[in-house]
Amino acid sequence: MEQTYFQKGFGLRTEIRPQLQETYRSQIVDLMRANGFRLDAGGLTFLLAMEFGFCYGVERAVEYAYETVAKFPDRKVFLTGEIIHNPHVNNKLQRMGIEFLPSSADKYDKVAREDVVIVPAFGLPAADLELLGKKGCVVVDTTCGSVLNVWKNVERYARLGVTSVIHGKFEHEETQATFSRTSLFPGAHYLVVRDKPEAADVSRYIAEGGERSGFMKRFSNAVSDGFDPDVHLQRIGLANQTTMLSSESLEIAEMLREAMRARYAEDEMGEHYHSFDTICSATQDRQDAVYGLKNKNVDIMIVIGGYNSSNTNNLAKISAKFAPTFHLEDATSILSGDEIRHKPAGTKSETLSRGWFPASARCIGITAGASTPNNQIGETIERILSFRSTINLQSILGAQ
Ligand code: SF4
Incomplete structure (x- = not known):
């Protein structure tokens, strides 16, 4: 019988490698990696997060x-x-x-x-x-294997008759695939919680009860068919979309644990509350690496990646805590040394800002989401440099 399902590639890596290198590689990024994630050029310093880009x-x-x-x-x-x-x-x-x-x-x-x-x-x-x-x-x-790991936990909860509470975005492809795993187990349920305010509502309902119809209205899009909060919040298991802000996932897990503690005796907790950290290591590493730039005196942070990329948005949220941050889709978002198109952290749409690159700015922190190829990082650095200096980057690269 002809094999129709493939999960491990076709052994053609050597053949396709030149194509991939040509399309996605960046000499500037290679150089920065070799120089401690740093580039000094044209009177500017670029600091690259130590984990960035393609996961x-x-x-x-x-x-x-x-x-x-x-x-x-x-x-x-x-x-x-x-x-x-x-x-x-x-x-x-x-x-x-x-x-x-x-x-x-x-x-x-x-x-x-x-x-x-x-x-x-x-x-x-x-x-x-x-x-x-x-x-x-x-x-x-x-x-991805890390997504499969989340599925494994959701399926384990389903087998135990435990409702999966998934910290994620209901409309995100990964979360949709994850909660769909409960459909393989008759009678299994899920609830998707987007953020801390939603987690607070769920926690309150668990701890104190509440008005069922109001709860169902609030979460109508985010629960399995037949979900009843009075029944299906009695035993819950936590899971995450792999690209969420890990600190937020941990806080949400703690909020729900506390709610369970308020409702059940300590020796019953093992029965009612299950938790397993399903943030993937690549997401965690990229978030940690942005925190690593926090004390490096960066004047501006540039975060490169798709506006609909969950992990890129979270990198922008982290860096906005310590530096003026510009989340760009690519180098062409930088219109000039004065104007830039970007998506402010925590907002939903792109905006045009002026004065993004003050004359006093010398140190620029850079990171990129897990779906951003290196060539886009290199192009962005080249473009920024072009507004401040006439330095020929190719001469620097050629000298290496
Ligand atoms: S961010 Fe990357 S490594 Fe993590 S689950 Fe998604 S695809 Fe896998």
């Missing part, structure tokens, strides 16, 4: 997509949606001939048995995976 899950997903195109040159190749939240990477895959399926309910109608479908690093809802399995098409599943 292991994204790197693997992008590699598999390239391998898939090389492996099946004569077949139609689809992606179930964005492979990662970076417009440049997605556009490049489209230019390579990969078609992105729409988000509509009938999205799989155009997929035929002889086609190939790539599942992104975020994973895919259980029902979608089942549907693709029935179609008999080739499925290249790039779901």
Whole structure:
């Protein structure tokens, strides 16, 4: 029988490596890495966070997509949606001939048995995976191992009859895939909690009870079918979308633990409250690395990554605590030494600001989300330098 499900690539890494290097590599970033994550040029100092850019899950997903195109040159190749939240990477895959399926309910109608479908690093809802399995098409599943680890915990909770409380964004692909795992276990439930205010409402309901209809109205989009807070909040297990702010996830876990303590005796806690840290190490490392720039006297922080990238938004939130922060999609967001398009931390849309680069600014901190390739970091540094100096970066790079 022909193998139709692939999870480990096709052994074509050597063939695709030159293409990947050519598209995503940056000599400037390589140089900074070799020089202690620092570049001194044109009277400016750029400090790069010690963990930044492509994480292991994204790197693997992008590699598999390239391998898939090389492996099946004569077949139609689809992606179930964005492979990662970076417009440049997605556009490049489209230019390579990969078609992105729409988000509509009938999205799989155009997929035929002889086609190939790539599942992104975020994973895919259980029902979608089942549907693709029935179609008999080739499925290249790039779901990240850290996401699979979250699924393992959610499924363990479901087996125990424990409701999964997931700190995440309900509309995010990863969270949708994660809560869908409960559908594999009849009678299992979930609740998605976006932030601390929502966690406070859930905690209050657990500790003190409340008005059921009000609770259901507040969380109508974020619970499983048949969810009843009076029944399904009696035994809960915590999980996270892997890219959330880890400090917030820990606080939410603690809020819910305290609520359970208020309601149940200490010796009953093992029965009612389960917790497992499912923030992925790559997310944690990137967040820690931004904190690492906090005491380095940076005048400005530049955070590069898709506006819909959860982990990039969280990096911007962290750096905004200690420096003026500009979250850019790419180098072209910097219009001049005066004007910049960016998404302020904690807001939902892009804005245009003036005076972003004061003459007194000498030290610029840089980081990039887990879905941002190095070439975009290098291009951003080059662009910033171009507004302050006529230095020829190529001469610096050539001298190395
Ligand atoms: S951010 Fe974490 S979970 Fe998501 S793809 Fe990267 S390594 Fe995997």
